[in-house]
Amino acid sequence: MSAELALVPPLRSIHPPALRSEAVARANQEWNADVVKQVIDAIAKHDVVVVGMAWNVPVKHAKADLDRAEVPFHYLEFGNYITGWRQRLAIKLWTGWPTFPQVFVKGVFIGGQELTRAEIESGKLRERLAAPRAWPAV
Numbered sequence: 558m559s560a561e562l563a564l565v566p567p568l569r570s571i572h573p574p575a576l577r578s579e580a581v582a583r584a585n586q587e588w589n590a591d592v593v594k595q596v597i598d599a600i601a602k603h604d605v606v607v608v609g610m611a612w613n614v615p616v617k618h619a620k621a622d623l624d625r626a627e628v629p630f631h632y633l634e635f636g637n638y639i640t641g642w643r644q645r646l647a648i649k650l651w652t653g654w655p656t657f658p659q660v661f662v663k664g665v666f667i668g669g670q671e672l673t674r675a676e677i678e679s680g681k682l683r684e685r686l687a688a689p690r691a692w693p694a695v
Contacts, residue, residue, distance in 0.1 A: 589647030603631035611637035664692035
């Protein structure tokens with residue numbers, strides 16, 4: 558990377574956690590913590606986890622892509638466009654990713670539908686499945 562590019566801030570950065578008040582940090586951790594725990598528990602038990610919502614076309618495509626690649630996965634669904642927004646917001650705050658689906662492979666968050674398809678097509682997803690679990694340790 559050139560020195561000029563290194564000086565350019567990212568187009569959208571995440572506010573540094575170290576610069577959040579204790580009250581904000583606590584509120585963020587407590588916001589629908591049971592939902593985040595449900596996702597973490599699923600990640601610990603299953604090699605591939607898809608977190609999604611009903612009526613969402615990219616979620617359907619990600620699941621279909623994994624099915625075509627014969628990759629078994631565990632699916633968690635949180636509401637739809639009308640319901641479940643608080644649950645989904647908690648997951649978005651936890652991952653820092655704004656959309657669904659959210660796909661995890663051996664504890665690694667690999668992104669949404671397009672990035673999952675790219676990992677399938679490149680063989681990277683199979684490499685991740687052959688590697689040891691990254692997180693959480695079980």
